Amino acid sequence: MEKIKSLQDLEAFRNSIAEKRKVGKPCIAICSGAGCLALGARGIINATIKEIERQKLKAKVDIKTTGCPGFCEQGPLVIIYPQNILYTHVKVKDVAEIISKTVINGEIVDRLLYTDPTTGEKFIHESEIPFYKKQRRLLLGNNSNIDPNNIEDYLALGGYSALAKALFEMTPEQVTEEVKRSGLRGRGGGGFPAGRKWESCHNAPGEPKYVIANCDEGDPGAFMDRALTEGNPHSVLEGLIIAAYAIGSHEGYIYVRNEYPVAVENATIAIKQAEKLGFLGKDILGSGFDFTVRINRGGGAFVCGESTALMASLEGKIGEPRAKYIHTVERGLWDKPSNLNNVETLANVPLIINKGADWFNGIGTEGSKGTKIFSLVGKVNNTGLVEVPMGITLREVIYDVGGGIKDGKKFKGVQTGGPSGGVIPESMLDIPVDFDELTKAGSMMGSGAMIVMDEDTCMVDTAKYFLTFLEEESCGKCVPCREGIKRMRQILDDITEGKGKEKDIELLERISATLKDTALCALGTTAANPVLSTLRYFKDEYEAHIKQKRCPAGVCKALIQYYIIDEKCVGCRLCEKACPVEAITFMGKKKPVILDQSKCIKCGICKDVCKLGAVGVK
Amino acid sequence: MDKKVTAIIDKYDADRGQLISMLQDIQAEFHYLPREALIQVSETMGIPLSKVYSVATFFKAFSLKPRGRHLINVCLGTACHVRGASKVLEQIERSLDISRGETTNDFKFTLETVNCMGCCALGPVVNIDGEYFGQISAGKVDSILNKYS
Ligand SMILES: Cc1cc2nc3c(=O)[nH]c(=O)nc-3n(C[C@H](O)[C@H](O)[C@H](O)COP(=O)(O)O)c2cc1C
């Protein structure tokens, strides 16, 4: 491949790809996103390659490994093109049949189709499935069409045309103006207007300037940035190059967390391919603009997602934040003007440049434009990644897209915003997905984790979970955060162990206020949100723990007991074998077993293994 | 050892900004950060040893102790937590008779935890040597561990 040196070259190259692909071979696209890999996609890929060779079809059928379309619960996922047939829960033994029936003869293998769990209806195409219907997949939509390691796939779908448009038809100021007018706000958590940040960095004195893509995604329970960087790395890269052009930067970084090895690999390959074709490097597309990018891996520290900590770690130092009376757009990396954007923010940029600010700001609400990707997880039927227009209500996301609560249980709350956010109760499910509305509700948009909780989730335990997380992740630089979070966690420990006192709630509130006012970075100032929001909406649960020494959800170990429901137990002995401490005694066939409370360590394995629901918890 | 470490330092042109990446590569090579390797990094790059140690101990991904042949990572992200990840962790601790962060006496397993691997839809998730096990429960732990020798 030769470097592309002009607009004409780019169009000629794009046409040559289209020409090559006109033949329209059938294609088997196998999702190799992290979720599907965890469910065995690697085996499917190998089996497909083997089977294609065995049936001597190599010249007639294409195999493609793609990024994550979001429907992880149903994986491994396979899509057959050109008919667009979606198969779910595919196993290695299904591969031969898929090839001979569907690929060769166009017949559909009924049992592999997605079946709606409530209606029993079967669906052939992705777009008809309720999970996808209310979504608006501007960013994720291409994940199942693209092999992330093949830049031609991205180009075939119009990739890098926004970059060409920016370089040849727009001045840097016009690009920034367009992004400003689009209303795009940062997707990394803070929601800062992207165009305004670019402008400040552009205007800040000092050279060189740096642009950085934040793929640290430390929020536990979120994997949007992972799916974008793994599944469509060129869209992020294109956004970053356009940002660099607008700002006047010639050096950029992508900061990827080390826990995402595939994202590191795919982004590295994408950069190499883009360099080879002349989308990166000197004189990009013959426009005279130079820009290079390198990848840095994180070291497993949540705080490194924070802008100043991230930049410190890019300098090879420990990831401690610093006070921000001087903004990073003025003095960031190596004390130079630096612009940091989240991966999802950047992936929106090519769309805005191509389709225009007016198109983009036509989607969403007054203050929040475009779409937002959420990782919809926890106790919901359709877990996975969902991309919805801003303004959709939480209820629609959880019930229409997510298919409601798992196992017919009762909804209790939805946690958004990660460790900086809060839990939103049933009564507020009709608020729209919007930066400002979520903040008003005591939570926040955050990076996009949406964790659904049912009646079996304990809210005190949830608050304790986040504080334990933050205690571990606090960098320890400032006292309120280092000591305050620890103290709050200890109080919650006491409450969950039945040692809570009535004054504890007041004390929690006081420490929360101190944290908010005095911590150095946003990790500390927002750390109390999970506690404050659960106190606001679920105070009765705290009180049950403190006053009645009872955990209504049956979670907090010190306050619960497992017991055998005699009427349901048939004496099958599964639990007896599974119990690690021999607390369960077999009493004879058809008789219930006996659970010895003095030996029980409350590991809950008996409840897990019982097929009859004969183990209860109170 | 010194040749392997030299090669890693050279790969990054002894660029100070790439210290974390270097340590990651050294750890990938030796499964932990041996003291001699850190001394070599410090001397070659002219960074005080204390600074190298401060980075090596700040980030969770690094280990200064030798680790076992198999690395078990239990995800404790929120999605895994609400689906019972701590029960899974406790069962592994009981089965191997070690706590999180420790290595079995025979150096077969090291048990660690991470705060999210991005497989949230499949929680609880355990990763052993890079291979993911999704939707597992405490009851399934032993049969998975038995696969490893
Ligand atoms: C403790 C902490 C962790 C953060 N982690 C991330 C992260 O993992 N990814 C991210 O994009 N932003 C993260 N942020 C927000 C960044 O500081 C920054 O606001 C963001 O990357 C800017 O990009 P945006 O304006 O495009 O959202 C974090 C902030 C804090 C305080």
Ligand code: SF4
């Ligand atoms: S608030 Fe916490 S994480 Fe932030 S600088 Fe202070 S100690 Fe570090």
